[in-house]
Structures are given as C-alpha cells and as structure tokens.
Amino acid sequence: MDVLTPLTLATDPDGPRAAAPARYVDRWRLRDLPDPATVDALYGGSAPTITVTQTSTPTSGYVLYRPPGVTLTGTDVAGAFTMLGAGDFAIGTGTPDSTYVLPTSRYPHTRGTLTSSQSTWALEFATDAATMQVRVNYQTASAYRLYLDGRKLADAMTPLGGSTAGNTHMMTVAFGSAIPRIVRLDVSTMPFGGVYLPSTGGLWSTVAQGGRLMAFGDSLTDGSNQNAGGGAGTWFYRAGRLLGSGDLWEQARGGTGYITPGSYATLPDRVAADVIAYKPDRLIIWAGYNDNQGSQSAIGAAAAGMYAQIKASLPACEVFVIGCWCPTATAATSIVNTDATLRVAAAGAGFPFVSPVTGSVYGADGTLMGSQGPWITSGNAAGYVGADGVHPTEAGHVYLSRRITTAIRQTMPA
Incomplete structure (x- = not known):
C-alpha cells in the first residue's frame, strides 16, 4: 500500500484553495483514471x-x-x-x-x-x-x-x-x-x-475532481494560429480530461524555453512564480524546441537546475517531462541532441520522460519502459502539423493528447 503524502495548502495564494484544509494526495494510478470512452464523449442529451x-x-x-x-x-x-x-x-x-x-x-x-x-x-x-x-x-x-x-x-x-x-x-x-x-x-x-x-x-458551487494538473512550456501548449481557442484548444485540456483532472492550469508561454526567453522569460526564470507558487498536484513540462539551436550544456544545466528546484519545493508533486518536439518525419541533429539532453536531466531528477522523436517512454529511474514510435511521421505530418511547419493543427492536438496520455499511463502504477 502506498504511503499517502501530506500536502499543505495553507499558503496557497489563490483564494478558495488557500482556505482548504490540509489533504492527502495519493499517487496517480491507472485504476483511478476515468473511462476515456465516457469522459471524452460529447454530450448526449438535447443540445441547448x-x-x-x-x-x-x-x-x-x-x-x-x-x-x-x-x-x-x-x-x-x-x-x-x-x-x-x-x-x-x-x-x-x-x-x-x-x-x-x-x-x-x-x-x-x-x-x-x-x-x-x-x-x-x-x-x-x-x-x-x-x-x-x-x-x-x-x-x-x-x-x-x-x-x-x-x-x-x-x-x-x-x-x-x-x-x-x-x-x-x-x-x-x-x-x-x-x-x-x-x-x-x-x-x-x-x-x-x-x-x-x-x-x-x-x-x-461544485468541487473539481482529479487534483490540480498543470502544464508548463511553450506554444505547443499555449496554442498558436494553427488551432482554435489558444491554450484551451491544444492537447492539454484534452489530455487533462482523459487523465481525470478538472483543474487544468495552462502555464505555458509561446516562444519560451529552458534557455530562450522569447517575449517573456525562460522557464527557470518563471518557474517559482508560475508553477511553484500555485502548488500543482501533477505537472507536465514540455519545452525545448525553441532551445534546440543553442548550447546543449546550457540546456542541460538549465533543465537540471529547474527540475531540482521543483523537486525541492514541491516534493508531493508528480512531474512528467516531454522531450523536444519534432514537427518533421526526419529529426534534425539539434532536435535529437536536445531531446537526449532533456532525457538525461529528467533521469537525474527522477522524473519520467517521453521522447516525441522516438516515442520511447522512460521511468523515473531512467529505465526504458517501452516505445511506440515517433509522434510525427511522413504519413501523418500533413494532417497533424500546420501550414507554418511547426505547430500542430486542431487534429494534431487531438492526436498529441492521445500520445501524451498513453505515455503517462505507461509510467503509472496499476
């Protein structure tokens, strides 16, 4: 039987959650997830x-x-x-x-x-x-x-x-x-x-189920002009439903990365205020594409430092890392290298990792748990990658939500 980990909420900065009593969050388990055929189904009653x-x-x-x-x-x-x-x-x-x-x-x-x-x-x-x-x-x-x-x-x-x-x-x-x-x-x-x-x-009022699930990254999560509805129209809200979470925090910013600030700030520079301050129960980190032309040693150091900060500040939070996005069937060397760099950093922190380049899923100890092939191939790129050649289409986000959910499920206990 798993030991339940106490999570103190008294210092949360956002109102109702801050006033909640201390509670216990068990590990994410397969048996606790909703039936995907039900939770992701359309409303079956008379439409308003x-x-x-x-x-x-x-x-x-x-x-x-x-x-x-x-x-x-x-x-x-x-x-x-x-x-x-x-x-x-x-x-x-x-x-x-x-x-x-x-x-x-x-x-x-x-x-x-x-x-x-x-x-x-x-x-x-x-x-x-x-x-x-x-x-x-x-x-x-x-x-x-x-x-x-x-x-x-x-x-x-x-x-x-x-x-x-x-x-x-x-x-x-x-x-x-x-x-x-x-x-x-x-x-x-x-x-x-x-x-x-x-x-x-x-x-x-109602009570949200499934704990607070947060995503932290770039425009792959925050949305682009290739999909409708900004961050609410990307893979994240769809995956959140499949993973049984109702409180879905989309904390991504387009153009950013581990060492790339874009128009905002790097992930390490905003992790304290954007992630740690709001105490997610589960966290998915997906970035690296905007960094892939940079120094691999700098990317690795920035990722390792940020992961260590998250682990020290949110010891009860379950963290899952996604590697470098590859929008083409043949990955550039810089993308392959960035993906490998992030995999090493995730293993060092004890965080599960999935590679979009290969589809390989690694456990918290860095052990390969399985592989289901690259996410983008010559057969699906035209339908899943937008006209800009980088960002997913609406159909692409639906697809990615399934790939990401499957990868996370593979790391979860029964």
Missing part, C-alpha cells in the same frame, strides 16, 4: 439553444450572480463559482472593466484593460435554472467550450461570435428544462462578469 447578443440588459427579473471581487449593486448576489485553471482573479478599472474579472496567475502577472497575462481558464457551477445568461466582454479572440454534467457539447473551442469588441455581450443558454445540472465553461480571452438567472433558479 445558444445565442450571443451585444447588450448589457438581461431578461427582465433575472438576478446577476457576480464573480468574486466585483462590487455588488441592487439585487446582485455573490456567485458561488468554482474558478479553475487560474488564480489571482482581479477586476480592472473604470467602466466597464471594473465589473469583469480576469486571472493574473501567469507571467508577467498583470491585468490590463479587458486583458490579462492569462487568457485561458475555466469556471464551473451547478444550477437548476432552465435558462442562463453569461455576461462577458467580447474580444475578437473570445472562445469557449461548454460542458453539461461533465460532457462537452463540442470538442473544439467555439468562437464567441460577438458584434463589437470591447462591449458587453450576453451569451444566453436555453437548456429546455429546469433541472439540476453542472455547467462548465472553458474560456479563452473572455472577461467574465457573472451569470444572470431567473429568480426561480439557483446557483451553487
């Missing part, structure tokens, strides 16, 4: 009717459930929303920004006018109302994925489809019946102002 209108006026008699931090006025009430995938939610200044929240839990941890450093997150709540109106501020990149009772209505992120960017819009969802249901919204670039419900309906 969804309309989006540029207006700040709700249906007459509806009550506004505000997110935490927004000042209540009139008949407004505080909404018991379960905020997931991000923390440190903040309001803006002035009208209408002071009535909208956005998270600031990713580098550089800032909140601008109707923008923030973290565009991808989720919220969940339960309601027995027949209709809800979600108050958002439309941005040109606004997108969402709606779930009912744990089942997604669509796999890909859906563009919000508003009229004028920067203006309040109502996303009206008519369910067709007034029964209790759990509602989840994965959102991207969508300031949130609350939910209007008829006075006969109620709203209450």
